[in-house]
Amino acid sequence: MLNIGCTLSSSKGYLHMGKESLKINANTFAFFTRNPRGGKAKDINPDDIAAFLKLAEENNFSQLVAHAPYTLNACSNKEETREFALNIMADDLARMEYTPNQLYNFHPGSHVGQGVEAGIELIAKQLNTVLKPDMTTTVLLETMAGKGSEIGRSFEELREIIDKVELNEKLGVCLDTCHVYDAGYDIVNNLDGVLDEFDKIIGLDRLKAIHMNDSKNPFNSHKDRHEKIGEGSIGFDAMVNIINHPRLKNLPVILETPNELDGYAQEIKMLRNAYTQD
Ligand code: FE
Ligand code: FE
Ligand code: ZN
Numbered sequence: 001m002l003n004i005g006c007t008l009s010s011s012k013g014y015l016h017m018g019k020e021s022l023k024i025n026a027n028t029f030a031f032f033t034r035n036p037r038g039g040k041a042k043d044i045n046p047d048d049i050a051a052f053l054k055l056a057e058e059n060n061f062s063q064l065v066a067h068a069p070y071t072l073n074a075c076s077n078k079e080e081t082r083e084f085a086l087n088i089m090a091d092d093l094a095r096m097e098y099t100p101n102q103l104y105n106f107h108p109g110s111h112v113g114q115g116v117e118a119g120i121e122l123i124a125k126q127l128n129t130v131l132k133p134d135m136t137t138t139v140l141l142e143t144m145a146g147k148g149s150e151i152g153r154s155f156e157e158l159r160e161i162i163d164k165v166e167l168n169e170k171l172g173v174c175l176d177t178c179h180v181y182d183a184g185y186d187i188v189n190n191l192d193g194v195l196d197e198f199d200k201i202i203g204l205d206r207l208k209a210i211h212m213n214d215s216k217n218p219f220n221s222h223k224d225r226h227e228k229i230g231e232g233s234i235g236f237d238a239m240v241n242i243i244n245h246p247r248l249k250n251l252p253v254i255l256e257t258p259n260e261l262d263g264y265a266q267e268i269k270m271l272r273n274a275y276t277q278d
Pocket of ligand 2: 142211
């Protein structure tokens with residue numbers, strides 16, 4: 001079964017997101033844990049969570065992919081910005097435990113001139129502070145396009161972070177199709193080669209989710225502008241290859257394309273129709 005969904009607003013709670021997903025024939029979703037500026041998160045309502053978990057179970061939902069505010073920067077050159085990132089992530093991870101065994105994705109960060117190695121150290125340091133042995137959540141490092149001083153533009157950089165984290169059994173990777181294509185991984189002409197490389201450097205067992213986006217920019221552009229499925233430089237056929245690849249089977253696929261709900265419904269329909277595995 002293809003596990004697919006899109007990014008939804010969390011303002012009306014989990015049950016609402018579950019119902020919105022059913023409306024568009026999705027069986028997973030992503031949501032921002034709080035607004036991008038990182039303000040206070042909505043209070044957890046245990047009744048809402050219980051009702052959602054029941055709906056998810058009845059409708060074969062796969063894991064959810066929560067997204068940290070994309071403004072968090074664990075490797076900022078300012079201490080207060082790093083501390084802010086640390087506090088938000090710690091709070092998010094505590095909240096994630098109300099829905100056990102889900103995925104929490106974050107952008108590793110931008111080193112803003114301190115250098116890749118210094119950035120990787122700071123990211124690992126934050127993870128070593130917030131990850132706890134009894135956590136059930138898997139924290140995902142997202143593959144990045146490499147715009148500006150973004151860390152995570154190569155599989156090697158992600159591997160280095162993972163290697164520096166003590167509880168790295170809590171870590172996985174989310175592969176963003178737009179980001180890796182912009183970063184210079186040719187998933188259009190050489191998907192097998194890219195997956196082999198991922199396996200060699202990180203290990204495919206770490207790959208826990210896919211952000212499925214077409215790209216407004218050409219291969220290797222290091223830009224990160226998402227496009228609707230089939231309307232960008234990656235194209236529909238490459239997306240179909242990804243969802244049908246035996247090594248990517250069962251991963252939650254999250255659309256982060258520029259769409260409203262009806263546009264997402266259309267993309268989910270197209271991709272479900274093109275899905276050939278059982
Ligand atoms: Fe992201
Ligand atoms: Fe993404
Ligand atoms: Zn992006």
